Amino acid sequence: MSLSGDARSDHGSAASAVADDLAQLILGELAPGQSLPSEADLAERYSVSRLTIREAVKLLAGRGLLELARGRRAMVREPDGSAFTDFLTSIVRTDPKGLFDLVEVRLSLEVQSATLAAKRANRAGIVAIENALQGMRDAVGDSPDFADEAAEASFHSFDFGFHEAVALASGNRVLGYLFEAMAVPLREGFFISQRGHADRGHTPQDTIAAHQRILDCIREGNGRAAAEAMRMHLRDTERDIRMAVTKMAQSPVRS
Known part of the structure; x- marks a missing residue:
């Protein structure tokens, strides 16, 4: 040049x-x-x-x-997703539309992750997904709601771990890399969607049940069913976020 x-x-x-x-x-x-x-x-x-x-x-x-x-x-440098993470975190924190943009991206990535995981996951991959789901159960116990903020934070951490484990079980390194880069904004989105989830009359147990359906389909090796279970879960997440954002917009601003 x-x-x-x-x-x-x-x-x-x-x-x-x-x-x-x-x-x-x-x-x-x-x-x-x-x-x-x-x-x-x-x-x-x-x-x-x-x-x-x-x-x-x-x-x-x-x-x-x-x-x-x-x-x-x-x-x-070894590639990392820091710039991508910073961008996603910024739009999630500053613009409600960013939350919906993130859900749209998740629909594309995670439906594919679930499909591939059902076809490719080995025993170690299945165990990682199972352990994350068990962590979600342990965080909430038998209660219909979280005992405290620490329990909720633990629940969302294992929730992220579940989705990350599915991405890794897909065997696609790019999916795993992208999901790792989305960790911070996803965790923040989980807290917001949980508010809407509760406002819609649902409990953490319902979230666990949705994740169990995804895991069952992956265990069975049914890619089409796993994709549909993931799609249904994320569409429900989108409704939760919409409820939470609407309620926040309606709340009076405190001076």
């Missing part, structure tokens, strides 16, 4: 252009843990100053692609 004179005249544009090209190199050719070529080599390659290279490297570090450390070359 050789940058035009116009690009070189605008330092910010030059750094951005170099960063975009370097990103393709990182994603296509370099493995996590590998170092970038030296600043001098990169400056020669792109026909820009070493200062421009430093700015481009900083941009890529900001995107989570590179790890910077004093006294050594920039190194390719």
Whole structure:
């Protein structure tokens, strides 16, 4: 890549252009843990100053692609979902529509996860799903509701663990990665949906029953039934969130 004179005249544009090209190199050719070529080599390659290279490297570090450390070359980072997590958490916290956007994404991802888990899950995968469901049961006990905030937090933690275990049991690494990246916003969404769930006259036991239906279908190896059970559960979650958001909008604002 050789940058035009116009690009070189605008330092910010030059750094951005170099960063975009370097990103393709990182994603296509370099493995996590590998170092970038030296600043001098990169400056020669792109026909820009070493200062421009430093700015481009900083941009890529900001995107989570590179790890910077004093006294050594920039190194390719192991991929993680931090940027995706931050984005989802932000929209869930600041915009009620973000909750519904997240449910729509979950419908696409988790229906597929359940379908694949029914076809591919090994014994270890089934056990992980079973353990998460048992954790949900233990958190609520025989009570129709949560004993305290700690019990509710534990319930939602195991609820997330259930859905994550289904994603991992699908055998699809991308699904597992995406679900891990959604952990924080999903847990926050669970607390909100639980409010609507209760307002609609349902209990945590109903949630457990819905999860049990999903597990039963996966155990049976019935992908179509597992997909439908997951779809029904998430549609019910969407109704819970709608109820909670409506009630929050109707509550008087306290000064």
